[in-house]
Amino acid sequence: MLIVQKYGGTSLGDTERVRGAARRVTGLARQGNQVVVVVSAQGDMTDMLIGKAAQVNRRGAAREMDAYLAAGEQMSAGLLAMAIGAMGYPAVSLTGWQAGIQTDGVHGNARITGISPERIRQELDAGKIVVVAGFQGVDPEGDITTLGRGGSDTTAVALAAYLKADKCQIFTDVDGVYDRDPRLYPDATRFGRISYEKMMALIENGAQVLHDRSVEFAREFGIKVEVLSAFTGEPGTIVGDLE
Ligand code: ADP
Numbered sequence: 142m143l144i145v146q147k148y149g150g151t152s153l154g155d156t157e158r159v160r161g162a163a164r165r166v167t168g169l170a171r172q173g174n175q176v177v178v179v180v181s182a183q184g185d186m187t188d189m190l191i192g193k194a195a196q197v198n199r200r201g202a203a204r205e206m207d208a209y210l211a212a213g214e215q216m217s218a219g220l221l222a223m224a225i226g227a228m229g230y231p232a233v234s235l236t237g238w239q240a241g242i243q244t245d246g247v248h249g250n251a252r253i254t255g256i257s258p259e260r261i262r263q264e265l266d267a268g269k270i271v272v273v274a275g276f277q278g279v280d281p282e283g284d285i286t287t288l289g290r291g292g293s294d295t296t297a298v299a300l301a302a303y304l305k306a307d308k309c310q311i312f313t314d315v316d317g318v319y320d321r322d323p324r325l326y327p328d329a330t331r332f333g334r335i336s337y338e339k340m341m342a343l344i345e346n347g348a349q350v351l352h353d354r355s356v357e358f359a360r361e362f363g364i365k366v367e368v369l370s371a372f373t374g375e376p377g378t379i380v381g382d383l384e
């Protein structure tokens with residue numbers, strides 16, 4: 142199977158969590174699966190970078206903000222690839238542009254326009270786990286773009302679509318999609334499955350558990366997306382058409 146997994150910031154928040162992700166993807170690869178891992182910046186790295194940028198320029202050019210913010214995801218990708226390597230499995234990290242992720246030129250909120258998956262395929266065929274920096278791409282000018290806050294989800298679903306993956310899993314710090322934010326409402330109820338339409342409606346009401354464009358991609362390409370906990374590994378919520 143070809144599996145795309147995405148790990149969010151909290152899920153990679155410290156060394157032990159990076160190792161946890163490395164252990165899971167290495168286990169899948171050893172079972173004979175091809176694995177592409179999309180990573181977010183660790184913890185609240187992106188917020189920290191935004192704060193630091195504001196110290197030097199309150200209205201920094203959007204192009205330079207993207208160059209700066211994209212580094213958070215690149216660090217995660219290199220770090221996870223090294224953690225996988227330490228477990229004795231070959232891995233390679235790729236930036237958005239190395240992974241062939243093309244976007245429009247709207248810095249700070251770019252839309253993925255296409256993916257050239259040759260490099261990823263080549264690395265998978267060479268037997269490696271491929272770790273892709275989420276949240277970023279390259280525009281027609283050859284400049285780094287970012288996809289908007291929470292955009293790593295969209296990187297993962299778009300890759301699953303263009304690679305025709307068998308599975309797309311979004312690992313996060315809650316164990317699925319609920320009718321309300323489970324951190325604010327302890328009595329919220331979890332969905333076993335949820336349709337694209339209902340998921341979009343939740344997002345419009347402020348549920349930032351998935352990036353809106355990731356659900357648009359999933360619906361357009363008919364990708365089933367599983368949202369699940371990085372800490373328990375228990376089955377989560379399937380976002381997709383109900384059969
Ligand atoms: P990640 O860093 O993994 O991308 P996010 O912070 O973007 O994680 O999304 C996960 C968070 O979304 C959860 O911690 C939860 O508080 C919040 N959330 C808001 N609404 C919902 C909902 N309806 N169902 C699940 N989680 C929700």
Ligand code: ASP
Pocket residue numbers: 149150181182187188213275276289290291292293294
């Ligand atoms: N690191 C970026 C953010 O905090 C992208 C992501 O996490 O998906 O918005």
Ligand code: MG
Pocket residue numbers: 149291294349350351352
């Ligand atoms: Mg998120």
